[in-house]
Amino acid sequence: MKRRDFILSGSATLFGLGASTTMASRLVQSTPDAQNLVIQSASYQFRDQPTQNLVSLSPNAPPPVIRGKVGQPMQLSVRNATSDYTAMHWHGLRIPNAMDGVPYLTQMPIADGETFVYEFTPPDAGTYWYHPHCMTMSQMAHGLTGVMVIEEDQETSFDSEQVINLRDFRLKENGEFLPYYSARGAARSGTHGNVLTANWQQSPVYDHPAGSILRLRVVNTDTTRIHRLHLGNAQAKIIAWDGHPVEQDLALPSKENPLFVGPGQRVDFAVLMPTDEEQTVDLIAELPGRRTQIMASLRSVGASLSRDIKDVTPLPQNPVALPNIEQAELHEFVFGWTPEGGAPNDGYCGSLGYTFWSINRTPWPGDAAPATGPLATLERGKSYILRLRNESPNLHPIHLHGLAFVPIRSNLRDLPPLLTDTALLLKDEIIDIALVADNPGDWAFHCHVIEHQKTGLAGYIRVT
Numbered sequence: 001m002k003r004r005d006f007i008l009s010g011s012a013t014l015f016g017l018g019a020s021t022t023m024a025s026r027l028v029q030s031t032p033d034a035q036n037l038v039i040q041s042a043s044y045q046f047r048d049q050p051t052q053n054l055v056s057l058s059p060n061a062p063p064p065v066i067r068g069k070v071g072q073p074m075q076l077s078v079r080n081a082t083s084d085y086t087a088m089h090w091h092g093l094r095i096p097n098a099m100d101g102v103p104y105l106t107q108m109p110i111a112d113g114e115t116f117v118y119e120f121t122p123p124d125a126g127t128y129w130y131h132p133h134c135m136t137m138s139q140m141a142h143g144l145t146g147v148m149v150i151e152e153d154q155e156t157s158f159d160s161e162q163v164i165n166l167r168d169f170r171l172k173e174n175g176e177f178l179p180y181y182s183a184r185g186a187a188r189s190g191t192h193g194n195v196l197t198a199n200w201q202q203s204p205v206y207d208h209p210a211g212s213i214l215r216l217r218v219v220n221t222d223t224t225r226i227h228r229l230h231l232g233n234a235q236a237k238i239i240a241w242d243g244h245p246v247e248q249d250l251a252l253p254s255k256e257n258p259l260f261v262g263p264g265q266r267v268d269f270a271v272l273m274p275t276d277e278e279q280t281v282d283l284i285a286e287l288p289g290r291r292t293q294i295m296a297s298l299r300s301v302g303a304s305l306s307r308d309i310k311d312v313t314p315l316p317q318n319p320v321a322l323p324n325i326e327q328a329e330l331h332e333f334v335f336g337w338t339p340e341g342g343a344p345n346d347g348y349c350g351s352l353g354y355t356f357w358s359i360n361r362t363p364w365p366g367d368a369a370p371a372t373g374p375l376a377t378l379e380r381g382k383s384y385i386l387r388l389r390n391e392s393p394n395l396h397p398i399h400l401h402g403l404a405f406v407p408i409r410s411n412l413r414d415l416p417p418l419l420t421d422t423a424l425l426l427k428d429e430i431i432d433i434a435l436v437a438d439n440p441g442d443w444a445f446h447c448h449v450i451e452h453q454k455t456g457l458a459g460y461i462r463v464t
């Protein structure tokens, strides 16, 4: 069966996709002013022998940092030069639904040789990222996760910047890939990588001016690992969380209380670089069952700029509507196990071959399954509270596309009310999140441990 048959048989319209001609018209030739992204196979040296069969946007390097500016239109032309299907998602960006990159829900998968042009104007500045939403497990595990920086449209107080893309690879000693998922992992906390990298390097060191104020953008793009991070005793400040500026003073994470950053989550720090030359600020991970690990280091070079951490000025707020909690309607979602089931119907976007997980006791039947309705339908412009209940012992970073939300309470901890797109649910945790349903469309809603997502912990929410 060819991909076109999905269109002809009407499967694509079961999600309310509308006429498939809209999709076909998107499969156009790229224009000269587009940023051209070519999904292709790559090789890279992690160990003694180069690792083959990576997926990236160049033949021998990690996916690049893509930059845009708030309020400025972007055109990203994505050509598929692999033999698998694909589709690109821009994580955290509140953009039109048709540009969200979710197969069968917002577009058809991009076939070998085809190009899909994504056009949108980012409404919010901050640290975001991109990854495929079709063949998600295999393409992400093989490298296709990159950072997207949307710059502010006004001056900021930083002298320099460093982007850190944290992700693991599962490799043999000779550099070949190990199996990148397992039934055992999928049914528990996921299958963890054994080579921990920052920007595909192991403990890289980056030079920045001594005494400068640096913006450190840390993004966890891993398929599995919940990172636990801190900066040792560096002078620093958390300035943004999951893209959005942080207004309040948050306690800095420490060895004893590291910051949990789940797959999909981001944290921006303002860091005061040491005054003396050749000193380092380390980004440190305290992971269960592992020795303390330096993920990346920032090394001071040159004459000191003699800045002070108090020189950091607040970032401009993003234009996110704040919910009216008194009038918000409540919807409940339970994330848990499900009896082991067969392969979901993922069309051409890949299945692990079984289901273990569910939302509201129903495992996601697959991206291309017929007659799959939304988990909830929200009226455009209204405020809602979504109660997210984890009834499993495993942690789940729950991501909602297209909208920003704020946690308002947890049964386990004090959560600062920071705008986000991904809520990390701890064991047995219930978090209420609140939002204004102001972006119409069908928005994917799923766990960002990709083995959980691909074995049932997925669905979508409709905003009318």
Ligand SMILES: [Cu+2]
Residues within 6 Å of the ligand: 395, 396, 397, 447, 448, 449, 452, 453, 457
């Ligand atoms: Cu999960």
